[in-house]
Amino acid sequence: MGQIKTTPIPRVQNISKADFIKNYYKPQKPVLIEGLTKNWKAFQKWNLDYIQQHAGDQTVPLYNNEPTKGKQNSAEPATEMKMADYIELIKNKPTDLRIFFYDLKVKLPELLNDFEYPDIGLKFFKRLPVLFFGGEGSKVLPHYDMDLADLVHFHFQGTKDVMLFSPEQTKYMYKIPFAVHNLETIDLDNPDFHKYPALQYLEGLQATMKHGDALYMPSGYWHYIKYLDGGFSMTLRAFPRHVGRLGNMLYNVFFMRHFENVMRKSFGQKWIDHKEKRSLSKTNQRAAKLKKQSL
Numbered sequence: 001m002g003q004i005k006t007t008p009i010p011r012v013q014n015i016s017k018a019d020f021i022k023n024y025y026k027p028q029k030p031v032l033i034e035g036l037t038k039n040w041k042a043f044q045k046w047n048l049d050y051i052q053q054h055a056g057d058q059t060v061p062l063y064n065n066e067p068t069k070g071k072q073n074s075a076e077p078a079t080e081m082k083m084a085d086y087i088e089l090i091k092n093k094p095t096d097l098r099i100f101f102y103d104l105k106v107k108l109p110e111l112l113n114d115f116e117y118p119d120i121g122l123k124f125f126k127r128l129p130v131l132f133f134g135g136e137g138s139k140v141l142p143h144y145d146m147d148l149a150d151l152v153h154f155h156f157q158g159t160k161d162v163m164l165f166s167p168e169q170t171k172y173m174y175k176i177p178f179a180v181h182n183l184e185t186i187d188l189d190n191p192d193f194h195k196y197p198a199l200q201y202l203e204g205l206q207a208t209m210k211h212g213d214a215l216y217m218p219s220g221y222w223h224y225i226k227y228l229d230g231g232f233s234m235t236l237r238a239f240p241r242h243v244g245r246l247g248n249m250l251y252n253v254f255f256m257r258h259f260e261n262v263m264r265k266s267f268g269q270k271w272i273d274h275k276e277k278r279s280l281s282k283t284n285q286r287a288a289k290l291k292k293q294s295l
Protein backbone atom coordinates (compact mmCIF):
# COMPACT_ATOMS: atom_id res chain seq x y z
CA MET A 1 0.00 0.00 0.00
CA GLY A 2 1.35 3.43 -0.89
CA GLN A 3 0.29 6.86 0.18
CA ILE A 4 -1.41 9.76 -1.57
CA LYS A 5 1.14 12.48 -2.41
CA THR A 6 0.48 15.64 -0.43
CA THR A 7 2.35 18.82 0.44
CA PRO A 8 1.52 21.09 3.41
CA ILE A 9 -1.01 23.88 2.92
CA PRO A 10 0.83 27.22 3.37
CA ARG A 11 0.23 28.75 6.81
CA VAL A 12 0.29 32.43 7.70
CA GLN A 13 -0.31 34.19 11.02
CA ASN A 14 -2.21 37.06 9.44
CA ILE A 15 -2.63 38.43 5.96
CA SER A 16 -3.58 41.75 4.38
CA LYS A 17 -6.47 41.96 1.93
CA ALA A 18 -4.06 42.88 -0.90
CA ASP A 19 -1.79 39.89 -0.21
CA PHE A 20 -4.69 37.49 0.11
CA ILE A 21 -6.14 38.58 -3.23
CA LYS A 22 -2.78 38.53 -5.01
CA ASN A 23 -1.31 35.33 -3.58
CA TYR A 24 -4.34 33.16 -2.89
CA TYR A 25 -7.70 34.36 -4.26
CA LYS A 26 -6.56 35.32 -7.79
CA PRO A 27 -4.43 32.17 -8.33
CA GLN A 28 -7.07 30.08 -6.44
CA LYS A 29 -4.58 28.60 -3.96
CA PRO A 30 -5.52 27.39 -0.47
CA VAL A 31 -4.03 28.98 2.64
CA LEU A 32 -4.46 28.47 6.37
CA ILE A 33 -4.70 31.71 8.36
CA GLU A 34 -3.99 31.16 12.04
CA GLY A 35 -4.82 34.58 13.44
CA LEU A 36 -8.04 35.47 11.63
CA THR A 37 -10.37 34.66 14.55
CA LYS A 38 -8.17 35.86 17.44
CA ASN A 39 -10.30 38.97 18.02
CA TRP A 40 -13.65 37.28 17.67
CA LYS A 41 -15.81 36.56 20.71
CA ALA A 42 -16.13 33.09 19.19
CA PHE A 43 -12.41 32.47 19.73
CA GLN A 44 -12.98 32.67 23.50
CA LYS A 45 -16.50 31.32 23.69
CA TRP A 46 -17.10 28.69 21.05
CA ASN A 47 -16.65 25.21 22.43
CA LEU A 48 -18.88 22.16 22.78
CA ASP A 49 -20.24 23.27 26.19
CA TYR A 50 -21.35 26.60 24.70
CA ILE A 51 -23.25 24.86 21.88
CA GLN A 52 -24.79 22.47 24.38
CA GLN A 53 -26.02 25.42 26.48
CA HIS A 54 -27.50 27.27 23.51
CA ALA A 55 -28.93 24.47 21.36
CA GLY A 56 -29.19 21.49 23.74
CA ASP A 57 -32.98 21.12 23.27
CA GLN A 58 -32.92 21.05 19.48
CA THR A 59 -33.38 17.76 17.67
CA VAL A 60 -30.68 17.41 15.02
CA PRO A 61 -30.34 15.05 12.01
CA LEU A 62 -27.13 13.01 12.07
CA TYR A 63 -25.25 11.63 9.08
CA ASN A 64 -22.80 8.75 8.79
CA ASN A 65 -20.74 7.49 5.86
CA GLU A 66 -23.05 4.75 4.62
CA PRO A 67 -23.29 5.13 0.84
CA THR A 68 -26.72 6.16 -0.41
CA LYS A 69 -28.56 3.22 -1.91
CA GLY A 70 -31.30 2.57 -4.44
CA LYS A 71 -33.90 5.27 -4.81
CA GLN A 72 -32.67 7.37 -1.84
CA ASN A 73 -31.92 11.02 -2.46
CA SER A 74 -28.26 11.91 -2.01
CA ALA A 75 -28.39 13.00 1.61
CA GLU A 76 -30.59 11.05 4.03
CA PRO A 77 -29.79 11.32 7.78
CA ALA A 78 -28.85 8.05 9.52
CA THR A 79 -30.64 9.05 12.72
CA GLU A 80 -31.53 12.05 14.90
CA MET A 81 -30.83 13.06 18.48
CA LYS A 82 -31.17 15.95 20.92
CA MET A 83 -28.19 18.28 20.41
CA ALA A 84 -27.35 17.94 24.13
CA ASP A 85 -27.04 14.14 23.77
CA TYR A 86 -25.07 14.38 20.55
CA ILE A 87 -22.57 16.81 22.11
CA GLU A 88 -22.25 14.52 25.12
CA LEU A 89 -21.48 11.67 22.73
CA ILE A 90 -18.76 13.51 20.79
CA LYS A 91 -17.18 14.84 24.00
CA ASN A 92 -16.72 11.31 25.28
CA LYS A 93 -16.50 8.74 22.49
CA PRO A 94 -15.40 8.19 18.92
CA THR A 95 -18.32 8.12 16.48
CA ASP A 96 -18.91 8.47 12.77
CA LEU A 97 -22.10 10.49 13.35
CA ARG A 98 -21.86 14.05 12.06
CA ILE A 99 -24.03 17.14 11.80
CA PHE A 100 -23.88 18.56 8.33
CA PHE A 101 -24.82 22.06 7.16
CA TYR A 102 -26.40 23.38 10.39
CA ASP A 103 -27.85 26.72 9.35
CA LEU A 104 -26.67 29.16 12.03
CA LYS A 105 -28.91 32.01 10.96
CA VAL A 106 -32.05 29.88 11.34
CA LYS A 107 -31.08 27.59 14.22
CA LEU A 108 -28.85 29.69 16.49
CA PRO A 109 -29.06 33.34 15.45
CA GLU A 110 -27.70 34.61 18.79
CA LEU A 111 -24.28 33.25 17.77
CA LEU A 112 -24.13 35.58 14.76
CA ASN A 113 -22.71 38.30 17.03
CA ASP A 114 -19.73 36.15 17.95
CA PHE A 115 -17.90 36.44 14.61
CA GLU A 116 -17.22 38.83 11.73
CA TYR A 117 -16.97 38.35 8.00
CA PRO A 118 -13.22 38.75 7.39
CA ASP A 119 -12.19 41.70 5.25
CA ILE A 120 -9.90 39.78 2.89
CA GLY A 121 -11.44 40.61 -0.46
CA LEU A 122 -14.08 37.86 -0.67
CA LYS A 123 -17.69 38.91 -1.21
CA PHE A 124 -19.37 36.73 1.39
CA PHE A 125 -22.91 35.41 0.98
CA LYS A 126 -24.12 36.43 4.43
CA ARG A 127 -27.34 34.45 4.32
CA LEU A 128 -25.59 31.14 4.87
CA PRO A 129 -23.08 30.70 7.70
CA VAL A 130 -23.21 26.97 8.46
CA LEU A 131 -21.79 24.71 11.16
CA PHE A 132 -20.50 21.13 10.92
CA PHE A 133 -19.92 18.78 13.87
CA GLY A 134 -18.08 15.49 14.18
CA GLY A 135 -16.76 13.10 16.82
CA GLU A 136 -13.31 11.55 17.05
CA GLY A 137 -12.82 9.45 13.92
CA SER A 138 -15.70 11.01 11.92
CA LYS A 139 -14.83 11.34 8.24
CA VAL A 140 -16.24 13.61 5.57
CA LEU A 141 -15.76 11.71 2.33
CA PRO A 142 -14.02 13.54 -0.51
CA HIS A 143 -16.31 15.97 -2.30
CA TYR A 144 -16.45 19.55 -3.56
CA ASP A 145 -19.29 21.95 -2.98
CA MET A 146 -21.92 21.97 -5.70
CA ASP A 147 -22.38 25.77 -5.58
CA LEU A 148 -18.64 26.22 -6.40
CA ALA A 149 -18.34 28.86 -3.71
CA ASP A 150 -14.97 30.05 -2.39
CA LEU A 151 -15.04 28.79 1.19
CA VAL A 152 -13.45 29.88 4.44
CA HIS A 153 -13.64 27.03 6.95
CA PHE A 154 -13.03 27.80 10.66
CA HIS A 155 -12.41 25.13 13.27
CA PHE A 156 -13.32 25.19 16.97
CA GLN A 157 -12.36 22.84 19.80
CA GLY A 158 -10.09 19.91 19.04
CA THR A 159 -8.31 19.18 15.79
CA LYS A 160 -9.14 17.91 12.33
CA ASP A 161 -7.12 16.75 9.34
CA VAL A 162 -7.94 18.20 5.95
CA MET A 163 -6.76 17.00 2.54
CA LEU A 164 -7.47 19.24 -0.45
CA PHE A 165 -7.30 18.58 -4.19
CA SER A 166 -7.54 21.26 -6.84
CA PRO A 167 -10.16 21.00 -9.63
CA GLU A 168 -7.31 20.00 -12.01
CA GLN A 169 -6.91 16.81 -9.97
CA THR A 170 -10.52 15.73 -10.65
CA LYS A 171 -9.30 13.50 -13.49
CA TYR A 172 -7.55 11.22 -10.96
CA MET A 173 -10.25 11.28 -8.27
CA TYR A 174 -12.67 8.64 -9.67
CA LYS A 175 -15.42 11.25 -9.70
CA ILE A 176 -18.94 9.90 -10.07
CA PRO A 177 -20.85 11.39 -13.04
CA PHE A 178 -23.67 13.82 -12.12
CA ALA A 179 -22.35 14.09 -8.55
CA VAL A 180 -19.73 16.06 -6.59
CA HIS A 181 -18.11 13.09 -4.84
CA ASN A 182 -15.95 10.15 -5.88
CA LEU A 183 -16.21 6.36 -5.55
CA GLU A 184 -17.16 5.83 -1.93
CA THR A 185 -15.10 2.60 -1.70
CA ILE A 186 -11.89 4.63 -2.03
CA ASP A 187 -9.98 5.20 1.20
CA LEU A 188 -7.49 8.03 0.66
CA ASP A 189 -5.67 7.07 3.88
CA ASN A 190 -5.00 3.56 2.54
CA PRO A 191 -5.24 3.94 -1.21
CA ASP A 192 -5.51 0.70 -3.18
CA PHE A 193 -3.29 1.56 -6.16
CA HIS A 194 -3.94 -1.82 -7.71
CA LYS A 195 -7.69 -1.33 -7.92
CA TYR A 196 -7.54 2.46 -8.39
CA PRO A 197 -4.24 3.12 -10.24
CA ALA A 198 -5.06 6.76 -11.06
CA LEU A 199 -4.70 7.61 -7.37
CA GLN A 200 -0.92 7.29 -7.85
CA TYR A 201 -0.99 10.46 -9.95
CA LEU A 202 -3.07 12.44 -7.48
CA GLU A 203 -1.34 15.43 -5.82
CA GLY A 204 -3.01 16.99 -2.82
CA LEU A 205 -2.45 19.42 0.02
CA GLN A 206 -2.75 18.69 3.71
CA ALA A 207 -3.18 20.54 7.00
CA THR A 208 -4.14 19.77 10.58
CA MET A 209 -6.48 22.47 11.87
CA LYS A 210 -6.69 23.52 15.50
CA HIS A 211 -9.05 25.81 17.44
CA GLY A 212 -9.45 29.15 15.68
CA ASP A 213 -7.68 28.23 12.42
CA ALA A 214 -9.24 29.50 9.18
CA LEU A 215 -8.74 27.57 5.96
CA TYR A 216 -9.37 29.16 2.57
CA MET A 217 -10.66 26.53 0.11
CA PRO A 218 -10.95 28.00 -3.39
CA SER A 219 -13.93 27.27 -5.64
CA GLY A 220 -14.32 23.65 -6.68
CA TYR A 221 -11.57 22.30 -4.40
CA TRP A 222 -12.13 18.73 -3.24
CA HIS A 223 -11.97 18.29 0.54
CA TYR A 224 -11.53 15.13 2.58
CA ILE A 225 -11.82 15.75 6.32
CA LYS A 226 -11.17 13.65 9.42
CA TYR A 227 -12.08 14.79 12.92
CA LEU A 228 -9.22 13.82 15.25
CA ASP A 229 -11.30 14.83 18.31
CA GLY A 230 -14.90 15.87 18.87
CA GLY A 231 -15.30 19.41 17.58
CA PHE A 232 -17.10 21.67 15.16
CA SER A 233 -16.44 24.08 12.32
CA MET A 234 -18.09 26.97 10.56
CA THR A 235 -17.98 27.57 6.81
CA LEU A 236 -18.54 30.99 5.26
CA ARG A 237 -19.06 31.10 1.50
CA ALA A 238 -18.50 33.61 -1.27
CA PHE A 239 -20.23 32.90 -4.56
CA PRO A 240 -18.32 32.66 -7.84
CA ARG A 241 -17.88 35.86 -9.81
CA HIS A 242 -16.21 34.34 -12.88
CA VAL A 243 -18.75 33.93 -15.67
CA GLY A 244 -17.57 30.38 -16.48
CA ARG A 245 -17.74 29.25 -12.88
CA LEU A 246 -21.13 30.90 -12.42
CA GLY A 247 -22.42 28.90 -15.40
CA ASN A 248 -21.10 25.64 -13.88
CA MET A 249 -22.67 26.53 -10.55
CA LEU A 250 -26.08 27.13 -12.16
CA TYR A 251 -25.75 23.85 -14.07
CA ASN A 252 -24.90 21.93 -10.86
CA VAL A 253 -27.61 23.48 -8.73
CA PHE A 254 -30.47 23.77 -11.23
CA PHE A 255 -29.86 20.87 -13.60
CA MET A 256 -27.49 18.21 -12.29
CA ARG A 257 -29.06 17.84 -8.84
CA HIS A 258 -32.59 17.42 -10.21
CA PHE A 259 -31.50 15.16 -13.05
CA GLU A 260 -29.71 12.92 -10.53
CA ASN A 261 -32.79 12.73 -8.30
CA VAL A 262 -35.04 11.82 -11.25
CA MET A 263 -32.60 9.11 -12.39
CA ARG A 264 -32.41 7.66 -8.90
CA LYS A 265 -36.17 7.64 -8.52
CA SER A 266 -36.57 5.97 -11.92
CA PHE A 267 -33.70 3.48 -11.97
CA GLY A 268 -32.52 3.23 -8.32
CA GLN A 269 -29.48 1.06 -7.67
CA LYS A 270 -29.01 0.25 -11.38
CA TRP A 271 -28.25 3.94 -12.07
CA ILE A 272 -25.77 4.10 -9.17
CA ASP A 273 -24.02 0.89 -10.29
CA HIS A 274 -23.84 2.14 -13.88
CA LYS A 275 -22.23 5.44 -12.82
CA GLU A 276 -19.71 3.71 -10.53
CA LYS A 277 -18.65 1.30 -13.28
CA ARG A 278 -18.24 4.19 -15.69
CA SER A 279 -16.14 6.20 -13.24
CA LEU A 280 -13.88 3.20 -12.59
CA SER A 281 -13.34 2.28 -16.24
CA LYS A 282 -12.87 5.86 -17.48
CA THR A 283 -10.40 6.79 -14.74
CA ASN A 284 -8.50 3.51 -15.03
CA GLN A 285 -8.17 4.03 -18.79
CA ARG A 286 -6.66 7.44 -18.10
CA ALA A 287 -4.16 5.87 -15.67
CA ALA A 288 -3.24 3.16 -18.21
CA LYS A 289 -2.57 5.82 -20.84
CA LEU A 290 -0.32 7.76 -18.47
CA LYS A 291 1.58 4.61 -17.57
CA LYS A 292 2.13 3.83 -21.25
CA GLN A 293 3.39 7.37 -21.90
CA SER A 294 5.92 7.09 -19.08
CA LEU A 295 7.43 3.80 -20.39
Ligand SMILES: O=C(O)CCC(=O)C(=O)O
Nearest residue numbers: 132133140145225233235
Ligand atom coordinates in the same frame (compact mmCIF):
# COMPACT_ATOMS: atom_id res chain seq x y z
O1 LIG B 1 -15.96 19.71 8.28
C1 LIG B 1 -17.01 19.16 7.93
O2 LIG B 1 -17.64 18.42 8.68
C2 LIG B 1 -17.51 19.35 6.52
C3 LIG B 1 -17.10 20.64 5.90
C4 LIG B 1 -17.52 20.77 4.47
O3 LIG B 1 -17.72 19.81 3.77
C5 LIG B 1 -17.67 22.12 3.89
O4 LIG B 1 -17.43 23.12 4.56
O5 LIG B 1 -18.04 22.19 2.69
